[in-house]
Amino acid sequence: DVVMTQSPESLVVSLGERATINCRSSQSVLNSGTGKNYVAWYQQRPGQPPRLLLYWASTRDFGVPERFSGSGSGTSFSLTISSLQAEDVALYFCQQYYFLPFSFGQGTKLDLK
Amino acid sequence: EEILVESGGGLVQPGGSLTLSCLGSRFIFSSYWMTWVRQVPGKGLEWVAAISEDGTKTYYLDSVRGRFSISRENANASVTLRLNSLRAGDTAIYYCARVFVDGSVYRPFDFWGQGALVTVTS
Numbered sequence: 001d002v003v004m005t006q007s008p009e010s011l012v013v014s015l016g017e018r019a020t021i022n023c024r025s026s027q028s029v030l031n032s033g034t035g036k037n038y039v040a041w042y043q044q045r046p047g048q049p050p051r052l053l054l055y056w057a058s059t060r061d062f063g064v065p066e067r068f069s070g071s072g073s074g075t076s077f078s079l080t081i082s083s084l085q086a087e088d089v090a091l092y093f094c095q096q097y098y099f100l101p102f103s104f105g106q107g108t109k110l111d112l113k
Numbered sequence: 114e115e116i117l118v119e120s121g122g123g124l125v126q127p128g129g130s131l132t133l134s135c136l137g138s139r140f141i142f143s144s145y146w147m148t149w150v151r152q153v154p155g156k157g158l159e160w161v162a163a164i165s166e167d168g169t170k171t172y173y174l175d176s177v178r179g180r181f182s183i184s185r186e187n188a189n190a191s192v193t194l195r196l197n198s199l200r201a202g203d204t205a206i207y208y209c210a211r212v213f214v215d216g217s218v219y220r221p222f223d224f225w226g227q228g229a230l231v232t233v234t235s
Contacts, residue, residue, distance in 0.1 A: 040221035042158075049208055049225035050150075050158065061223065093158055097212075097219045100172050102148075104158040 002026050002096050006105030014113040019081040021108045023094035028074045031098070038098035041070055041079045044091040044107075053092075054079065086112065115140045115224045117209050122229030125199055133194040133229055135209030140224075142190035143167075146212040148222060149183065149194045151205035151231075159205075162194060163212065177203075199233045206230050 003026040013019045029038045037057035042050040052061045057077055058070040067082040081088055089112055094105040121133040135147070148163040162183040163172045171183050182195040192209055207229050210222035 038219065042222075049227055050222075051225070052221055052223050055221040055223075095158075095221065097221050100163070101174055102160040102163075102219075104160070106157045 001101055002029065002099050002103050004094055004096055004103050004105040006092075006094055006108050008108060009106070010109040010111065012111045012113045013081075013084045015086065016083050019084050019088070019110055021079045021092050021094075021110075023072075023077045023079070023105050025075045025077075025096050029096045029098040030074050037073050037077070038096055039070075039072070039077050040095045040097060041068075042093045042095065042104075043088075044093065045087075046090075050093065081110075084110075084112070115211075117211065117224060117226035119207065119209055119226045119229035122207065122231050124232045124234065126235055127200060127233055129199050129233070131196045131199065131231060133196065133207055133209075133231070135192045135194075135226055137190045137192075137211070140211070143187040144213070146214050147183075147185060147192040148210050148212055149192075150208045150210055150222070150225075151203075152208065152228075153205050154230075161207070164192060165214070196231065199231075201233050204231060204233045 005024045007022045039057040041054040043053050044050045053064050054070040069080050071078050092108045116138045119135045125131050149161040151161050152158050161174050164183045164185050168185045180198045185192040208225050210225040213220040
């Protein structure tokens, strides 16, 4: 099974500053034929279900602000929020959807300084 | 906007059973795989089970295989998770989510319900 490992576990950032969350998979989730990485990022605000932010490691879902971006390939990925807003305080999870069982990182709690 | 609504959560004793249901609307339910993901409140997400569009293929997390059973009724746009032989470690919020699968290409979980809390305690 693929293990997804996120870092850090928690992050405290000031309004307007950059936040970066990292995610590593225990094996490659890159389809070399298509060049697509089967990694998604989700945001979960308090009391809400998860919301899909990014897929294919770097494609924003509908309505996701441009300040959210994703990068990486193979086994190493990151989510960056370029200028933190108050509404970005949440838990963030990475996920691989290349292999069953689908698996998630343990989550990163993002708070405001 | 699409809607997924879970029901059936509650309090159950260890060894007991519970059935969770998820009703979908405002999308073509029969075009999607459906999955269940659980979360201990405030903690991480754990994928539990999935079912193909026509219900002929089912997949489970190893720790629930043989105890949980996923099924669907496309005519009613519903998916069900039957939880048997429950343990304290099964206590969590259970979310249903939809997944588009294009041939053998999986997609991410692009829409989630609000969740149903299952508490296993004596």
